[in-house]
Amino acid sequence: MTWATQAKEYEQGLINDLNQIIRIPSVLDPKTQTPQTPFGIEMIRALSQMEAFANRDGFRYGRVDNMVTWIEFGPQDAAETVGILTHIDVVPAGDGWLRPAFTPEILDGLYFGRGAADMKADLMSAYYAMKMLADQKRVLKRKIRLIIGTDEENGWRDIPRYIEQEGEPTLGFSPDGAFPVVNGEKAFQTVQLRFPSLSDGAYILERFMSGSRPNVVPGEAKARVQVPKGVDLIKDFENYLEQYPFLNGEAKQNGQTVKILLLGVQAHGAYPADGKNAGTYLAHFLSRYDFGGDARAFLDFVGVTIHQDVYANGLGLTYHDSQMGDLTLNVGVMRYSHRGQGTILLNFRYPQGVNLQAVITQVQRHLGALNADVTKVQAGMPPHLVPIEDELVQVLSDVYAEQTGEYLPPRTSNGGSYARLLKRGVAFGGQFPDVKVTSHQANESTPVANLTRTMAIFAESLWRLCK
Known part of the structure; x- marks a missing residue:
């Protein structure tokens, strides 16, 4: 047998x-x-x-x-x-x-x-x-x-x-x-960004939440936004979803308060290309509006700089090793609370030839207006x-x-x-x-x-x- x-x-x-x-x-x-x-x-x-x-x-x-x-x-x-x-x-x-x-x-x-x-x-x-x-x-x-x-x-x-x-x-x-x-x-390391979250401008980002683990591509994102009088954000959100048929969600508006739920595709953070990151897509949608202060910096970083960027091109970290392959990035956790504290957790997987200090340095260089402290989370693995x-x-x-x-x-x-x-x-x-x-x-x-x-x-x- x-x-x-x-x-x-x-x-x-x-x-x-x-x-x-x-x-x-x-x-x-x-x-x-x-x-x-x-x-x-x-x-x-x-x-x-x-x-x-x-x-x-x-x-x-x-x-x-x-x-x-x-x-x-x-x-x-x-x-x-x-x-x-x-x-x-x-x-x-x-x-x-x-x-x-x-x-x-x-x-x-x-x-x-x-x-x-x-x-x-x-x-x-x-x-x-x-x-x-x-x-x-x-x-x-x-x-x-x-x-x-x-x-x-x-x-x-x-x-x-x-x-x-x-x-x-x-x-x-x-x-x-x-x-x-x-x-x-590959090596893996989670890098944490902590920053103030004070909003100003015509639009106010009261809350933004996506992801629970750095090693998971978030499948859900939620936001609460204050919009100017007379603005209907719901139609804009529906049009955005039509552009990306792999996304789902809903928006509810009560006066000047809009609550948004966006559903992407959850996946293992080791292979971020297999998922559709709900958090970065929601930030991408909101980044087109007149937010100011820390909200503007947060939405630009998450929704533009690192959106759909599994090889960390926007952070200047593109790298390929002939034996072990490419460096990859998963944006696993995104938090923003008006007049509170903001947090982003970035999970990197990288081959031989890359070191942690280089990763942290490049993240710091590409924060734009985001006033964040960048630190490693626990000990990674070489x-x-x-x-x-x-x-x-x-x-x-x-x-x-x-x-x-x-x-x-x-x-x-x-x-x-x-x-x-x-x-x-x-x-x-x-x-x-x-x-x-x-x-x-x-x-x-x-x-x-x-x-x-x-x-x-x-x-x-x-x-x-x-x-």
Whole structure:
């Protein structure tokens, strides 16, 4: 029997367990954060469910500071460890879902639910790959550790804590990317702009809100505007939407107050070209009017300088590396409150050859009239590259080629996976090249057939690395 045939026998069990994980809304929850629940109570529920699976299936398991659960198979005293670095946290559901985001559903061969693509489905495929090897009583020389974090979508405070306490695996992969092997990952860094927000002029921008995470292309933007007497902004907004058929929204006017909602297309911030940034489009629409003061500067910067600018041309940061590709920019969060404080979060992904200070300097040089302080947010990550000649890259590439019938060379990703925390770590799966990327988007999904297809690739890869 082939690996794929053997994996297929586990499909229903995998789906049943995945359903339980998808139903847990494991989103960072400040309201339930305590020293015992560092990222919220739902994260603890999710880790406990994975531990219940491990207990049921006879695996060794443990927990680190209520941030990470590890599940282990293979000789306990093995000198070397193959790590599978995963996360069970997800981004908020957001708007635009045609079905409840945390109620899993299968329609037309697709499995829907928040986390179906990033990355609960691939977590369960990896878990079931271990389960299949254990059921077959495979004798390993290296041990396997499935390492499950809870803070990947936010501050990456989990896996570094695990490595500090448990040590770094000898080598490993993170199924939080795409096939084939992703042996290079660009640096990523969020830059924060803070500025005063005092409006004047014929039009007053009272409030502007778009985005919740720097690593997500905002799919929604809202604004409240005071307009001069006799001005009808609603018709202008309707005409603007007609120019851009991929946008939706509505405007409501009561006297001189206009409330605007604009809907774009949410996407993963690592690939901003896949989305339509609702925030920059709304700023672009408003920038044509007679706003003054800080509102004018804010709308010009967001709606003109960096609008539709995924390669940061307007910031003088266009850069291409022959091995790792282009620098990209996502405008993830935009906030403006009249007589308050304004904030913009810019998420950069850049290859080797670019440094953080150059990024900050160029942003400062292109602020125009925006009187902003520019700082980095938390610690970013430098570029990461594992040589193609490494055993890890070679084995994973060979398994993928043999099981799919197509060799695809290792490549670089804009996304950041936990693999970069290992000296010998790569991203590997579970996104197949012929599948549309829906990570961080509404109606996130993955083909049902790919659950065991991915499982089979992981199982053989682990076997070859450990036998």
